[in-house]
Amino acid sequence: MDARLRRVNKEITDCKNDKSSNIKIDLIDESPFHLKGSFPGPQDTPYEGGHFEVDIVIPESYPFQPVKMKFITKVYHPNVSSASGAICLDILKDAWSPVLTLKSTLISLQSLLCSPEPNDPQDAEVAKHFTTSKRSFEETARYWTQIYAGGPGGIAKSGKSPEAVRDDVAIAGLEKAHVDQFEAIGFERGKVIDVLRRLNYRGANVANISEDRVVEELLK
């Protein structure tokens, strides 16, 4: 049995036996090198109550090369790409150490949710939202936790089709009034949401962006 398989098996067993950490690692298919990790959102954060799943691919030369991880669950966080779930955490790249395990790496992801690093953003738009208005950012992150991660007050588990109840304005972290205002001018709603999100039309920043600037973007 090769060293990589032996170590991965040990890690999976160790994780199963450890009831205190709340970190779970499951097989996706037959292969022990493609796994699914999951952990609860940390307490006292907008991610509390959510259940976050991470796709784990163990490379050929593991543990000497870093494990590949990305979020399966959509996460609204400055250090996670809101489009692909890609995570640019230092330990997943050049700060990787063969001593780190799947469990310790998942714990690092969990603590990344506790402490966003907006100065080292992986999603520039989310990071700008975070720095412009932390309160509004947290609201959006909480909303994402509800609809994508099964968070409290969520609708994911209600009988209705999620698509029908999902509020695109809340997903984008915008105010309904702002979207309505530009939709009323005659622009398509989807496009308005897109442009306002890109321009970070939120909180105090609204005063910095003239309506003309928004219309100019909408006309592009």
Place this chain on the structure above:
Amino acid sequence: MSTFADIQYDQVDLEQCHAMQLEEWEVLESIYPDCCISSDFSTRYIKLEIPVDLGDSRSVAVTNNKNLSALFPTELAQEISNSIELYDQLSSLPPVLLHISLPAAYPVYAPPEIISLQVTHSWILQVNELQAKLLEMWQSGEGILYNWVEWIRSAEFLPSMNVTEDDFSTLHIPHPAPQLLLPLLKAHDTASKSVQFSQNAYTCSVCLSSYKGARCLQLSCSHIFCRGCLEDFWGLCITEGDIGRVGCPDPACVKNNREADEEEVMRVVSESDLKRWKWLRQKRALEQDPTMIHCPMQFCQTPVPKPKATGDEDSGWARLRTCQACDYSFCAFCRRTWHGPLSECPISFTEVFIIKYMALPENSQGRQDIERRYGASNVRKLIAKYEEEQSNKKWLESSTMGCPGCHVHVEKSLGCNHMTCAKCKQHFCYRCGDKLLASNPYLHFSTPGQPCFSKLFDFTSVDDEWQPVEGFDAL
């Protein structure tokens, strides 16, 4: 036989003593197996070798201070002209060797008899005093061997030997010749540590398995790993040319970029890997210099530095490089054999006719002429080489981005578009190849109006799009 009668021990008592002796020895052997060297109960002769354990590494001073000279034999005390005090960190001191004979009446009626008492390297000079102290400890009816061993082993006996502890918990050992004694103490400490290390078991935190110390290695940062894992890890890094990662695998050491030193690498990797590691390290040091050119000879490729200033930078001589390894002289511009300081770099003749040949239709007269002139197999070889170069160039252009700092080409496998060059540490954008500010590299992606605005993640491959779990099977 009459002697027994004289001191009036009866047979029952002696049998009881014998049983007590055997029991005491058994207990002692099970608690301190490394101290009990030998015993022969037919002659009741015992050898003990008791190491002095200082616990964690602590500061030890060997001093020939005048105030202490009263402790030294007079002829030595007179020779001491000026006082010396030498320090080191030690975790053990050389052992005390005890040869003991147990009288038949021990432990009930008689103390053990000390036949000889020696201290390795004589770091304690007052052996007679030590012997007296040991004998004082005996009380009728009680086995004393355990107390002796414990008293010496735990270093508790040191104060009675005039080895004192100061306010900074440094031990001061009086000795007439510190400069001779301290190296011996150090050598003993190192040897006993290595024996201890090889006997202990350690869990390698890379393979998560437990090994005897002999199969492990303690790095200079004190982290311990099994040799197998270190060999695999460093071997892989050396094969991949990533020598910056040849170091302690501990996360804290990785963050501090702690690289292994030559001795550590030598103890872990194979002969050929060591050779390559040394070569890569030298290469890296040389490549810090941007004027460095690799020798164009295929078999050589030794880095050739720019010669020391020759005076006129505009002179044609500034193009001349001579390889130190193979003596090949070449032009720094075109990498061809040195063509003198005056003549321009020649255009490759072969490249010209290969391009011409490729442009001609298959089986045409023109192609046949070229084949006849240069040899058909030669032409085929040159074309293969040319096509490989072209496809290499095409691949470099389409799937990689050159670092704007050192022009090394990198191919991104995953992650965002903010790249940091592993070679020259330049921050750059993988999309457009622009240099990025090291202080705020993300400004490039977050400034509206910039071509890469909000393109930190612009994946062209479908695999990278957010998909349900089933979709990842493709990976």
